Amino acid sequence: MKVGVLALQGDVREHVSALIACGIDPIQVRRVNELAEVDALVLPGGESTTIVQLAQIFGLFEPIKNRIASGMPVYGSCAGMILLADTILDAKEGQKTFGGLDITVRRNAFGRQVDSFESDITFADGSTDLIKAVFIRAPWVEKIGANVQVLASVDSHPVAVRSQKLLATSFHPELTGDHRIHRYFIEEVAKPALEKVK
Numbered sequence: 001m002k003v004g005v006l007a008l009q010g011d012v013r014e015h016v017s018a019l020i021a022c023g024i025d026p027i028q029v030r031r032v033n034e035l036a037e038v039d040a041l042v043l044p045g046g047e048s049t050t051i052v053q054l055a056q057i058f059g060l061f062e063p064i065k066n067r068i069a070s071g072m073p074v075y076g077s078c079a080g081m082i083l084l085a086d087t088i089l090d091a092k093e094g095q096k097t098f099g100g101l102d103i104t105v106r107r108n109a110f111g112r113q114v115d116s117f118e119s120d121i122t123f124a125d126g127s128t129d130l131i132k133a134v135f136i137r138a139p140w141v142e143k144i145g146a147n148v149q150v151l152a153s154v155d156s157h158p159v160a161v162r163s164q165k166l167l168a169t170s171f172h173p174e175l176t177g178d179h180r181i182h183r184y185f186i187e188e189v190a191k192p193a194l195e196k197v198k
C-alpha cells in the first residue's frame with residue numbers, strides 16, 4: 001500500500017516519521033503525478049487556509065477533492081480535519097475544503113495558540129489505554145452526519161471521528177511518538193478499504 005503525506009505546509013516530517021514507524025514508506029505529495037501514485041493520503045496539521053491556497057497553486061485542489069470523493073482513504077489531523085470537513089464554522093471568508101466527511105467543524109474552537117493544551121483521552125479502537133492528545137489552535141466537531149462515528153471526545157466535543165474511509169482528529173498524534181492513531185488508520189481504515197476495491 002502506498003501512503004502519501006500532503007507536503008505543502010504543516011508538520012509533514014512528523015507524519016512521515018509516524019508512518020515509517022508503522023512500517024510504511026510514505027510518499028510526499030506535492031504534485032499531481034505523486035498523488036496519482038498513492039492509495040491513501042494523510043493531511044497534516046498546519047494552517048488549513050494556507051494548505052488550500054497552495055493546493056490550488058500546485059493544481060492539486062480538484063484532484064485531491066475528486067480522489068476523496070471517489071473513495072481514497074484519508075486521515076487528517078487538526079488542519080487536516082478542517083480540510084476533510086464538509087462544513088466549517090469560523091472559517092476565513094471564502095475558505096474552501098476538500099470535503100467528503102459529513103461533519104461541521106469549528107476552527108480554533110479550543111482557543112488561540114496560547115490556549116494549546118494536552119489531555120489524556122480514550123480512543124475507541126478497542127483499547128482502554130489513554131492517548132496523550134496535543135491540541136494546538138484545534139478545531140472541534142460541532143455536528144456529525146448519520147454515518148459518522150465519534151472515536152474520542154473532550155468535554156463532550158468530538159475530537160476524533162470516522163466515516164468509512166475517512167478519519168480525522170483535532171489533535172496531533174504525530175507529535176507525541178504514540179503511533180496508535182496512524183496504525184489505526186493504516187490497519188483499520190485504509191487496508192480494509194483497499195482490499196475491498198481489489
Ligand code: GLN
Binds near residue numbers: 045047077107
Ligand atoms: N487553526 C488551524 C487552522 O485553522 C489548525 C491548527 C493546527 O493544525 N494545529 O488551520
